[in-house]
Structures are given as C-alpha cells and as structure tokens.
Amino acid sequence: MSLGALRPSPLVEQATDHLREQITSGEWAVGTRLPGETTLAKALGVGRSTVREALRALAGAGLVQARQGSGVFVIADKPHEDWSARLRRAAVTDVYEVRVLVEVEAARLAARRRTEADVTALREALARRRDAGNAGDAEFVRADIALHETVVAAANNPVLTGLFAEFVPVLEQRLLDLVELLDLRSGDPHHGDESHAALVDAVVAGDAEAAARVLRDELEQTLALLRSRPGR
Incomplete structure (x- = not known):
C-alpha cells in the first residue's frame, strides 16, 4: 500500500480524502477489511487519532463500518448523497x-x-x-x-x-x-x-x-x- 505522506493541516480532511479515494477508485473493494489504525497512520504519516477521525468521517458517509472484534470494512464504494x-x-x-x-x-x-x-x-x-x-x-x-x-x-x-x-x-x-x-x-x-x-x-x-x-x-x-x- 502506498498512500503518500500528508502535508500538515488540515490532516483529518486530507486523511479522509486519501482513504476515500482508495475506496471510490476501487483500490479497496466493497467487503475489504481496511488495514489497522497503526498501519494507516504510518502510511499517511499522521497519528492514530487523525486516522480514527478520518474513519469516523468515512463511516458517516456510509463508506465503511466498524465491526466489533473484526476491524473496519468497506461497505459501499460511493458516499451517501447528503x-x-x-x-x-x-x-x-x-x-x-x-x-x-x-x-x-x-x-x-x-x-x-x-x-x-x-x-x-x-x-x-x-x-x-x-x-x-x-x-x-x-x-x-x-x-x-x-x-x-x-x-x-x-x-x-x-x-x-x-x-x-x-x-x-x-x-x-x-x-x-x-x-x-x-x-x-x-x-x-x-x-x-x-x-x-x-x-x-x-x-x-x-x-x-x-x-x-x-x-x-x-x-x-x-x-x-x-x-x-x-x-x-
């Protein structure tokens, strides 16, 4: 996985955009289990808290879902239209x-x-x-x-x-x-x-x-x- 380190601020928005692109481009297909927070944080060059907020944003857009004890999974390749x-x-x-x-x-x-x-x-x-x-x-x-x-x-x-x-x-x-x-x-x-x-x-x-x-x-x-x- 090569996501590319992020520029400083606003890190959460940038992290969200990068992860969303992985999903909407098909790099991470529906049903895919996302890498763990530590792995994503290292790949993006940010802290785990930033990754956590980005994942919350993606969940709010209906793209991913956290499953207790299993991780975070892609559940859609297009965000909900607000x-x-x-x-x-x-x-x-x-x-x-x-x-x-x-x-x-x-x-x-x-x-x-x-x-x-x-x-x-x-x-x-x-x-x-x-x-x-x-x-x-x-x-x-x-x-x-x-x-x-x-x-x-x-x-x-x-x-x-x-x-x-x-x-x-x-x-x-x-x-x-x-x-x-x-x-x-x-x-x-x-x-x-x-x-x-x-x-x-x-x-x-x-x-x-x-x-x-x-x-x-x-x-x-x-x-x-x-x-x-x-x-x-």
Whole structure:
C-alpha cells in the first residue's frame, strides 16, 4: 500500500480524502477489511487519532463500518448523497410537493401556537414583502421566503424550523427561476399579496384550518403551473 505522506493541516480532511479515494477508485473493494489504525497512520504519516477521525468521517458517509472484534470494512464504494445535495439537483416540482407537505402543516401549527412576538414578526415580514414589491426579483423572492420562514417559525417546533431551513437556499434560487420562467410579476409586481395577507390574518386569528387552506391553495396553484410546463 502506498498512500503518500500528508502535508500538515488540515490532516483529518486530507486523511479522509486519501482513504476515500482508495475506496471510490476501487483500490479497496466493497467487503475489504481496511488495514489497522497503526498501519494507516504510518502510511499517511499522521497519528492514530487523525486516522480514527478520518474513519469516523468515512463511516458517516456510509463508506465503511466498524465491526466489533473484526476491524473496519468497506461497505459501499460511493458516499451517501447528503440532503442538501439532493435538494440542489431535485426537480422543482418535487421540491414544491414536499414544500406543500411541510409548510401546510407548519401553518396549521403556527395558528395554534403563535405568540405575540410571532404575530409582530409576521406582520413585519408581510410589510417587508410588500415593500419588496417595488424592488427587483431577487429582493422580492428573499422577502417572500422570509415571510414563509416566519410562518414556519411561529409553529414553534425546532425540528420543523430546522427542516425548512434546509429548503431555503434551494427555494431562493428555484423561486427566482420560477418568477422569471412564469413571468409572475409582469402584471403584478406584488404577486401573491392577497393570499399572503390572508395567510398572516389566519395565523394571527388562530384559525388553523384557514391558514392551512390558504397556504395549500397558494402553493398548489404554483405547482399546477409548473406541471403544465414541459420538462418541469
């Protein structure tokens, strides 16, 4: 085995990259038992603790698995694709279908759980969205997403908030593409103002079913437009 000694810092990342290359290149096939930590450390010119951290990273990527008393074995030759990467390459219709599932329930919960601070934040987010109607598409899209983030935050469920946060970078680009693709603001630079105002009103009033219905209708209208266009 000839891996080549590593340069100083960041050693763990370098060790992980070197070991990953051995696996993805086929040098270490699926089912192969990796050399021991001492052997790997000597080959890479690093300490055993660095090798240990690298192996943990590879295990997290789904490439290797430690078996009690037997060693570390290669279990896959391709790393798991993380959630963010999968979202980035997903079809916009797929993203919107999941968005409906997540946000509609978030709106329902927000209407039941919103605090006074949430009410203030919702009204401010709606006002910013309206102000952004006089700006360019990028600013308008950011303000639109910020309002939706505020609705999700008002559900006061940290898991739901964290899940939606994963969507935000993808949504921003996809929504900007969508606004341009469907020319949504050509006739109305404040596109969707009425439905967003109704959503905020329903959440503030504590009407869970109205909040869910308004948001579902808005998102599904956009989804229908997307599905009507070839290749989407």
